[in-house]
Amino acid sequence: MLRFRNTFTDGVGFDTVLVMLALGYLVVFSAYPLVYNIIMSFQEVDLFSLASFDRPFVGLDNYRDVLGRPEAWTIFLNTVKFVGISVAAQLTIGFGLAMFFQLDFPGNSWLRGLFLAGWIMPALVVGAVWSWILAGDFGVLNHALLSLGLTSERIFWLSDPDMALYSVIIANIWLGVPFNMILLSVGLAGIPEDIYEAAEMDGATRVQRFFTITLPMMRAQLGAVISLGTIFTLQQFDLFAALTQGGPSNASNVFQYWSWQLSFQYYEIGVGSVISVLMILFVILVAAIYVRSTRAEHVA
Amino acid sequence: MTRRYTRYGLCALAILFVAIYLFPLYWMYVTAMKSGTEIFANPPTFWPRDLHWQVGEIWTRLQMDTYLKNSLIIAAGVTVIVCLCGTGCAYVLARVRNRWMDVVLFLVLMMQVLPSSLMITPIFVAFNQVGLMEYPRLSVVLAQAAKVLPLYIVLVRATFLQVPGELEEAALVDGNSRVGAFLTIIAPLARNGILVTGVLIFLQSFGEYVYARSLISQRPLQPATVGLQSFMGPNTSDWSGVMTYSAIYVTPILIIFVLLQRQIVSGLTSGALK
Numbered sequence: 001m002l003r004f005r006n007t008f009t010d011g012v013g014f015d016t017v018l019v020m021l022a023l024g025y026l027v028v029f030s031a032y033p034l035v036y037n038i039i040m041s042f043q044e045v046d047l048f049s050l051a052s053f054d055r056p057f058v059g060l061d062n063y064r065d066v067l068g069r070p071e072a073w074t075i076f077l078n079t080v081k082f083v084g085i086s087v088a089a090q091l092t093i094g095f096g097l098a099m100f101f102q103l104d105f106p107g108n109s110w111l112r113g114l115f116l117a118g119w120i121m122p123a124l125v126v127g128a129v130w131s132w133i134l135a136g137d138f139g140v141l142n143h144a145l146l147s148l149g150l151t152s153e154r155i156f157w158l159s160d161p162d163m164a165l166y167s168v169i170i171a172n173i174w175l176g177v178p179f180n181m182i183l184l185s186v187g188l189a190g191i192p193e194d195i196y197e198a199a200e201m202d203g204a205t206r207v208q209r210f211f212t213i214t215l216p217m218m219r220a221q222l223g224a225v226i227s228l229g230t231i232f233t234l235q236q237f238d239l240f241a242a243l244t245q246g247g248p249s250n251a252s253n254v255f256q257y258w259s260w261q262l263s264f265q266y267y268e269i270g271v272g273s274v275i276s277v278l279m280i281l282f283v284i285l286v287a288a289i290y291v292r293s294t295r296a297e298h299v300a
Numbered sequence: 301m302t303r304r305y306t307r308y309g310l311c312a313l314a315i316l317f318v319a320i321y322l323f324p325l326y327w328m329y330v331t332a333m334k335s336g337t338e339i340f341a342n343p344p345t346f347w348p349r350d351l352h353w354q355v356g357e358i359w360t361r362l363q364m365d366t367y368l369k370n371s372l373i374i375a376a377g378v379t380v381i382v383c384l385c386g387t388g389c390a391y392v393l394a395r396v397r398n399r400w401m402d403v404v405l406f407l408v409l410m411m412q413v414l415p416s417s418l419m420i421t422p423i424f425v426a427f428n429q430v431g432l433m434e435y436p437r438l439s440v441v442l443a444q445a446a447k448v449l450p451l452y453i454v455l456v457r458a459t460f461l462q463v464p465g466e467l468e469e470a471a472l473v474d475g476n477s478r479v480g481a482f483l484t485i486i487a488p489l490a491r492n493g494i495l496v497t498g499v500l501i502f503l504q505s506f507g508e509y510v511y512a513r514s515l516i517s518q519r520p521l522q523p524a525t526v527g528l529q530s531f532m533g534p535n536t537s538d539w540s541g542v543m544t545y546s547a548i549y550v551t552p553i554l555i556i557f558v559l560l561q562r563q564i565v566s567g568l569t570s571g572a573l574k
Contacts, residue, residue: 014478014479015392015395015396017388018388018389018391018392019388019389019392019393019401019404021384021385021388021389022385022386022388022389022408022449022453023389023404023407023408025381025385025445025446025449026407026408026411026446026449026450028446029423029442029443029445029446030411030414030419030446030447031411032426033419033422033423033426034414034419034422036422036425036426037418037419037421037422040421040422040425045425050425050428050429051428051429053429097317100310100313100314100317101314103310104307105306105307105308105310105311105314106307106308106311107311107314108311108314110561111311111314111315111318113561113562113565114318114322114561115318115321116557116561116564116565116568117322117325117554117557117558118321118322118324118325120503120553120554120557120564121325121507121550121553121554122506122507122508122509122525122549122550122553123507123509124507124509124525124528124529125507125525125528125546125549125550126324128528128532128542128543128546129324129325129327129328129543129546130324131532132327132328132331132539132542132543133324133327135539137340138339138340138342138344138539140327140344143342143343143344147343174321174324177321179568182565182568231413234415235413235415235416235417237415237416237417237509237510238509238510238525241509241513241529242529242532245534256415256417256418257417259417259418259421260417260420260421260510260514263420263421263424264420264424264514269421269424269425272421273421273422275418276418276419276421276422279415279418280414280415280418280419283413283414283415283418284410284413284414286413287409287410287412287413288410291406291409291410
């Protein structure tokens, strides 16, 4: 009996209990819904069968139904655009700023830290602020563009079907830049100064140094930032809720918002979980690539 | 001499970048202080002509005390659950290296990336079936805790990795049990990291939206994000009011951020790249 107790205070039992506490919680509240989601995607689930455990299985009907809808293709392309443009722009701006703040001037690390003020804000509030900045008639962005002569007429960012998606992308880039910048700064700080000095003595130009030293040395960080950026972008929901609600007529809708709409606005829960399952599979794939690549880096 | 000038020039440029980036925050505060007619002035005024203070009016008219109280309850509940369940796991993951722990770490990292807007569908149905929807705020706390627990584990694990293992061995030689060594030696040394990560988790949950919107239908139980969304509606023109609401909501967050800026930055960078 004493030995039994001792494993919990001293031995493997202690570790196991601590790990199981967290893992158990995650199994109940994350893993179980994950599995349940997959089951529901093969069932007919609506408001009436919500509470019952005995729902009819319909095979792949939900999948066929939702992927065959005319809006599915538009929303797919929107999702690709949303992720692609957001991640590319966040990375470019974040990398540029990270390199700039790597220069030696007074207050550089403190000023760099101020960028995170954007990251810490609730995304829904960020969406509210941006929907006021982007407002068609009295928005300050239109005013700035008009007075700089960049456009000749007001752009109705949120209600113009051609612009709605881009207005969400703009707000999302704003949210993501600080995180990219901070992570890339860590990588930049890790590159030894003498490599640059040696290259400079050998006559390498600034551009050459960037492409032959900075980029290759940053490979791991860039990989991490791109996959994390993709993951965070696919989690973005609040900005859609605050800015466009996916409209006008799905012009700015993406899969993660559509899935929620199907389940909570149209109560087609079975169909909503199909989208959810497909998206989660994709997110997990990206995450697995990220984890593997950071692992490989440690072993090497 | 020129070197010094370039350094100050760069500093000025950096301030310009920060100013451009933080313009939306500035615009929120300025709009909040303008009157209902001045916000529609053309050209827009970049400093309010006459200060129009409506914090008190918005606070009472929209019953922001209820909303913010609910946000606080949710954030506090999530933080307590996450700290209780996650700290020990983070510690073990930092100390013990074997195949099992690698599997656990991998699972935790995978759970970290699940988007709330996709998990809410099964969570909603499952909570409905077990009757948790009777307690909507508790449902949000439980779901949100599962969402942020992995992040907490990853960040706190990075803190524990920095505590030298020799200290623990010394404590064990001195006759401490593992539990004793953890509670009296290791946890206090990692206190700062745990605290900062706890604050991050708290702030994230303070701004949580998806779960609250989907699980809480009674207005008196909704948090401030849901309140803001219903205040904005699809066609609001009371932007001065919306910005006042936003400013009241985020000012405490920004104050905490300014106070803890250095620790938050270092906590984030150590965790995300390990």
